[in-house]
Amino acid sequence: MATSPPPSQDKPCPAIPMGVDETIQHSDWPALTQAEIKAVLASHGHAHHRQPRILETSIRPYSAAALVTLPHGEELFIKRHDGRLRTAGAQQKEHDFIHHLHSQGLPVIQPLKTPQGQSFISLPSQQGAPQIYELFPGLKGRDTYRHDVTWGQSWHNQAQAYAAGALLGRLHRASATWRTPPQPRSQEALLLSGMAPLEGADGANRFLAAMAQRGLPEQRALLAGDLPGLLHHFHQRLRQAPSQEVFLWGHGDWHGVNLTWRQDDADKIEEVFDFGMSDATSAAFDLAVALERSAIAWLNPGGPAPFSQALLDAFLAGYASTGFSAALKRCASWLPLCHVPFALSEDDYYRRLLQDGASADIALEGYLVGHMQWFLAEEGQRFLSTLQQSAERHAAAARHCPLTPSQKR
Ligand SMILES: Nc1ncnc2c1ncn2[C@@H]1O[C@H](COP(=O)(O)OP(=O)(O)O)[C@@H](O)[C@H]1O
Ligand SMILES: [Mg+2]
Incomplete structure (x- = not known):
């Protein structure tokens, strides 16, 4: 697991709602900051002088996420978990399972790896527990159920x-x-x-x-x-x-x-x-x-x-x-x-x-x-x-x- 210096103190990116109820105004977790996003991208080999463009930041309940575009247009999705919710060991098991399913031909989105071969990184945080960051390619398919509520709506047809x-x-x-x-x-x-x-x-x-x-x-x-x-x-x-x-x-x-x-x-x-x-x-x-x-x-x-x-x-x-x-x-x-x-x-x-x-x-x-x-x-x-x-x-x-x-x- 790669560790980098703690992100410098900077302000969370303004929340641009993503996913379920876009009228929700509060978030359980602070939005990702520009410094965090840059640190995660850099650890994956995307060190840019310009700031990545942030398309959305998530206000979903259990984690914080952001969708960013790199200068050449590639979209990447970053997800941050508080270390008190997800240990590195648990994150690794989850990724190993995703890789197994992929090896069996399942159409799963796989986490991107750092040049050192790690599928997530961990950064120290002011809260104490290190924060865990995953990076995924942007979705290829249509996010048809994006505005639906789990427990609320069924299949569309x-x-x-x-x-x-x-x-x-x-x-x-x-x-x-x-x-x-x-x-x-x-x-x-x-x-x-x-x-x-x-x-x-x-x-x-x-x-x-x-x-x-x-x-x-x-x-x-x-x-x-x-x-x-x-x-x-x-x-x-x-x-x-x-x-x-x-x-x-x-x-x-x-x-x-x-x-x-x-x-x-x-x-x-x-x-x-x-x-x-x-x-x-x-x-x-x-x-x-x-x-x-x-x-x-x-x-x-x-x-x-x-x-x-x-x-x-x-x-x-x-x-x-x-x-x-x-x-x-x-x-x-x-x-x-x-x-x-x-x-x-x-x-x-x-x-x-x-x-x-x-x-x-x-x-x-x-x-x-x-x-x-x-x-x-x-x-x-x-x-x-x-x-x-x-x-x-x-x-x-x-x-x-x-x-x-x-x-x-
Ligand atoms: N790789 C991705 N690219 C773009 N958007 C994504 C990607 N992964 C997830 N999303 C969007 O963010 C939402 C939340 O992501 P998800 O991983 O499902 O986290 P949660 O645990 O909050 O449900 C998804 O429902 C989808 O709309
Ligand atoms: Mg989800």
Whole structure:
């Protein structure tokens, strides 16, 4: 990992919103500064006298990013992570996974390497923990879902839902040969989305015990409320779920916002990016995460159309077209639980790191518990049974082509 002198004190670039809600006016992280951008570009061999032109700087929640143009027109995307959120080791694992998928023919955007062969750099910062910087080539495809909200909007049409399902299936097939332990769990490693905390027959009990042990007052309050009952209910259903778990690294955030589409065919995927939540989970868990983020209109789950059966069917048909069925049969059982570890880690992120109690409360009450309550109520039950039936139908029709045997942990 290359280290350079700390960027000189200069002002963050003015925020030019990028991505989801462009009306948001605040950012959790300071925008990248000209000095940081120059330092990152220089470490990648782009030492220019002139300032790079900044097209956009991001105000997205978990990191800071900027899209810049070099003097000869090439666009590059820089992403900065606070070192308390991502260690160098975790970043390296994520990149190794991206390179593996690329070697298997997946259309992933690969991080650019420095002349010394490093795919990210680390710079000291005034906050204490070094900051981690990734550099990517600009997107080739159309960023069609750029203004959409994860958890808010589904696929734009059935052809895109099918393509997204099919590519996730291909990703799982390619990832089944990637045998690397999960991202490390530690007090420092916030923002993780893994299934390990809930795995095994005693998963619900272990999870609740771990929450109690942390002793955070807001989390303890949930333990005295609906949470234990909900967790036990859905965990029991998971234990009875059909088919074997196929352990593999998943993308962890499969949604249109992390895909681009071909310039010459709006319904074909050009490239996949944003592997920040990738981790060792399972095919069913990762499929459930994809559905949790894209299949339900969480901004209005009590509205007249909380989900689209046609889009759900198209997505599952795409996934089934890649030829294995184990994940399809189990994904409905993971769905009410797959957000649980991430929601808890979001609570940590907002409460401990950002001291933003209001967002942390939303993560615990609205997300962690609220989503499970929805799945238990009438609409959620209807969704889960529609999903189970549809998934089993597609699994039965799938050309049988099993993945490699389950990986042992
Ligand atoms: N290589 C890139 N070139 C140009 N824009 C990009 C690139 N990668 C991401 N973006 C844009 O920035 C947004 C945020 O990037 P992403 O890596 O998905 O981070 P986040 O963790 O905030 O979702 C994307 O949704 C996309 O609109
Ligand atoms: Mg993203």
